Amino acid sequence: MNPPPAKPTRRDALGNRERILTVARVALSGSGSASLTAIAKQAGVGIGTLYRHFPTREALVMELYRHDIQGLIDRVPVLLGENPPLTALRLWFEEVAHYGRLKFGVAEVIHAAANGGLDDEYYGPFVAAIARLLEAGADDGTLKPGLDPEDVLLQLGVLWRIEPARGGAARAARILTLIVDGLRTRQS
């Protein structure tokens, strides 16, 4: 799509970057745990090279899932167009939870971002999407006014971390309800 950072000019650099991403996509698709060392070796680059392209594990994961995350973000206006705000919020949360459970690796990332300061490049739009939902709900009186989207993101982080197996799905659904109810105004 768009050359991510600024100008990765050199050919070899671009090639390496692509190869790393290809390998990583496969290696991380499972549980999300695979050694960076192994990925580098598989991609035929030194570990140093991998780290230069992606300074942290999160950066790599984020790059892999940038598309999917953007997809989630893009769902917000759609859902808001088709549903009242409260419903849209709930539906979106469900999509987020579901996505998160599939791509387990993203959990850690979002979480790290929410607390410390990860790059706003990925984090900002996500927060903005939440903000949009919260504002719509505040406007029609179903959600409390003045909610902080980052607070909500942190709460969502819990959903990411529930393993879907062994009744985790049900648990996620319950917690999602608790979260939404916490955001609602007292009178429906």
Next chain:
Amino acid sequence: MNPPPAKPTRRDALGNRERILTVARVALSGSGSASLTAIAKQAGVGIGTLYRHFPTREALVMELYRHDIQGLIDRVPVLLGENPPLTALRLWFEEVAHYGRLKFGVAEVIHAAANGGLDDEYYGPFVAAIARLLEAGADDGTLKPGLDPEDVLLQLGVLWRIEPARGGAARAARILTLIVDGLRTRQS
């Protein structure tokens, strides 16, 4: 107090255990991050010995804070005796959040426990304490009936993970309100 596991009979074993705990208490009192290797060395014991006494980092941390955690659990009946259930719940959550922020290390532990299966020895009583609060609130109609205490514990986990610096305290307070509101029944 009570010899924790079963019968650590041998003298040297007991001595080592104590020395490890003493060193660990100091080493981990700060940010909670110190290498186990270093702790072992300081305690004058091999790394293997440390691991035999405390199979995971969590086990060590838990043992260190067992007293404080018990203290938190003991607060539940006291708070319930002095306040209506909803207030008691809120007050207790505040104590929990405050404690967690101080002893940052416990966060990871509780969290690990909540999802996978850590020893019920520590985890169980904590959940039971929450259950007691939830039941009291359900009985007087201020909290939803049938809430799962483990769900609530997971949500509380978020509080643990907020760094108190840089407005984190305010954020924790806000999120705490969201959580409690999610647990309440719709009519006050």
Next chain:
DNA sequence: AGGCATAGCGGAGGGCCCTCCGTTTCATTC
């Protein structure tokens, strides 16, 4: 085409985690 500055490479190195197993030390028994 040939030179040259430099972006980019890659792996050694230091630190940590955790396991495994040969060796030591204790407590008990004779």
Next chain:
DNA sequence: GAATGAAACGGAGGGCCCTCCGCTATGCCT
């Protein structure tokens, strides 16, 4: 006071993470 079996020790080893820096290949410029 040995002898002895088992509990406990301890550190080497394998794996991972991440940094640092001397070396290489690339792309521009002449």
